[in-house]
Amino acid sequence: xxxxxxxxxxxxxxxxxxxxxxxxxxxxxxxxxxxxxxxxxxxxxxxxxxxxxxxxxxxxxxxxxxxxxxxxxxxxxxxxxxxxxxxxxxxxxxxxxxxxxxx
Numbered sequence: 001x002x003x004x005x006x007x008x009x010x011x012x013x014x015x016x017x018x019x020x021x022x023x024x025x026x027x028x029x030x031x032x033x034x035x036x037x038x039x040x041x042x043x044x045x046x047x048x049x050x051x052x053x054x055x056x057x058x059x060x061x062x063x064x065x066x067x068x069x070x071x072x073x074x075x076x077x078x079x080x081x082x083x084x085x086x087x088x089x090x091x092x093x094x095x096x097x098x099x100x101x102x103x
Contacts, residue, residue, distance in 0.1 A: 010051055011047075013072060014045045014048045015046070016072075016074045016075030017046055017060055017071065020066060021046075021064065026064075031063055031064070035056075035062070037056065037059065037060075054068075057071070
């Protein structure tokens with residue numbers, strides 16, 4: 001089950017990266033260049049299709065002028081998650097990935 005949790009984290013954090021990038025008015029290409037990674041890789045990170053290391057997350061955080069802990073906190077805050085859950089069927093991955101109905 002640990003593998004499924006990792007995929008959820010990658011998708012949630014990737015979505016937060018995209019949200020912050022767009023709020024800052026940066027293009028995919030600009031952020032990728034500032035983080036010294038390819039825009040294709042960054043696109044995959046933002047969509048949850050590519051895994052990333054802590055080192056890559058640090059590079060992206062620095063390029064966004066945001067402490068890494070703030071980026072991760074933003075990823076798991078209710079407003080950020082609510083935006084990603086729009087159109088959901090009323091279930092959530094929850095802390096244990098159990099798909100339990102929302103209360």
